Amino acid sequence: MKKDAAKNLRAFAIELAVYAVLVTCYFFLVLHLLGDWLYHLETRHRYTYAAVAILLIAGQAVALDTVTTLLFRLLRRRWR
Amino acid sequence: MFFPISNAHINPIYLAVVGFVIGILGGFFGVGGSFIAGPALRLMGVDWNYAVGTDLAHIVGKSIVAAKQHRALGNVDLKLGFFMAFGTIAGAECGAQLIQALKRAGNVNLVVSYVAIVVYFGIAVFMLWESRKTLRSGKGRSQSGLVKGAESKKDRSAFSPVTRNIQRLKIWPMITLPTSGIRISLWTILLVAFVGGVFSGFLGGGAGYIRMPSMVYVLGVPTHLAVGTDLFEIVISASYGTISHAIKGNVDILIALVMHTGAVIGAQIGVVATQYFAGPKIRLAFVPLPLIGAAIVIYTLVTGHKL
Numbered sequence: 490m491k492k493d494a495a496k497n498l499r500a501f502a503i504e505l506a507v508y509a510v511l512v513t514c515y516f517f518l519v520l521h522l523l524g525d526w527l528y529h530l531e532t533r534h535r536y537t538y539a540a541v542a543i544l545l546i547a548g549q550a551v552a553l554d555t556v557t558t559l560l561f562r563l564l565r566r567r568w569r
Numbered sequence: 570m571f572f573p574i575s576n577a578h579i580n581p582i583y584l585a586v587v588g589f590v591i592g593i594l595g596g597f598f599g600v601g602g603s604f605i606a607g608p609a610l611r612l613m614g615v616d617w618n619y620a621v622g623t624d625l626a627h628i629v630g631k632s633i634v635a636a637k638q639h640r641a642l643g644n645v646d647l648k649l650g651f652f653m654a655f656g657t658i659a660g661a662e663c664g665a666q667l668i669q670a671l672k673r674a675g676n677v678n679l680v681v682s683y684v685a686i687v688v689y690f691g692i693a694v695f696m697l698w699e700s701r702k703t704l705r706s707g708k709g710r711s712q713s714g715l716v717k718g719a720e721s722k723k724d725r726s727a728f729s730p731v732t733r734n735i736q737r738l739k740i741w742p743m744i745t746l747p748t749s750g751i752r753i754s755l756w757t758i759l760l761v762a763f764v765g766g767v768f769s770g771f772l773g774g775g776a777g778y779i780r781m782p783s784m785v786y787v788l789g790v791p792t793h794l795a796v797g798t799d800l801f802e803i804v805i806s807a808s809y810g811t812i813s814h815a816i817k818g819n820v821d822i823l824i825a826l827v828m829h830t831g832a833v834i835g836a837q838i839g840v841v842a843t844q845y846f847a848g849p850k851i852r853l854a855f856v857p858l859p860l861i862g863a864a865i866v867i868y869t870l871v872t873g874h875k876l
Contacts, residue, residue, distance in 0.1 A: 516570070516581055516827065516830075523823070524571075524572075527822060527823060528573040528574055531818065539811075539812045539816045539820075542626060542825075543808055543815070546626050549830075550631075550633035550829065553833040554638075554837075557837060
């Protein structure tokens, strides 16, 4: 039980580190580029902005959840 | 990092850490965490209207992740969640109208503050009393103290005689909820959701601190299922709120997206943690949340500064 918990904790720590690198790349590559376009939408096309906003947050939720789940599964298998 | 929509300079690591903390709370208790997110954004100089709208957008993303994880653990009653979403949206509109009426009367801040303090304290005291009584009687605890599997979700409560009486009210149409293991009038479900929605519109945020306990004590939904279903319901109602606020120009989606990167990990930790606690223990741990909300309101009243 204790061994299992230690393995999970180690896998989680590595997952966090890998995730942090991915998220940093995401900040600079995606969000930075999206900034101007979203600002333009927010000031001129509010309804489109509302639809894009909800799609972006939902899409990111599904994508990041998939990434973290896959990472965790992969790392757990590797450490087993 | 500069966020052009809300015209604010905020460190993205700060946002991710705030998201992480709220994610843990959301995954474990089924709350939106607006009582932390709102003040945290205000602290960085984000205008109040952007703080409210952006927080709602971030809640949508976090709740999708947490609800998905809870669903995998069998903690989401989809049927109940759909019915509740209708009541919540209607209630939120009524709450917002109530705020508008109080604004016209000129005493909105004082009334909302006093109502919030009474409600927050009431919930905290009641949940403290109930969960401690249940834990003392030993009914809600498994022998090992660790809980896993579907059986463990059928937790007991010191308030269950009242809950059973509410379930006996046979007002047509009666709804059977096999996942939660209850049969109850649709009107009771809608009323609980409506009251939660009114508080959401009146006090702001997702009002999970009202809805989650109401689902346990009034509807008789097991605590684990109440947490998961509340999150699922928040996805629907917060999406509605986000669209509404975005149209009014109150959402900085870039801030929400950055906050959400931290919330994803936090929510997963919160969800996994629920597996290791019995229902009454989750309810006992919930007690400080409304007290934090009350403390923020009292601080605002005493100092005149809005956090």
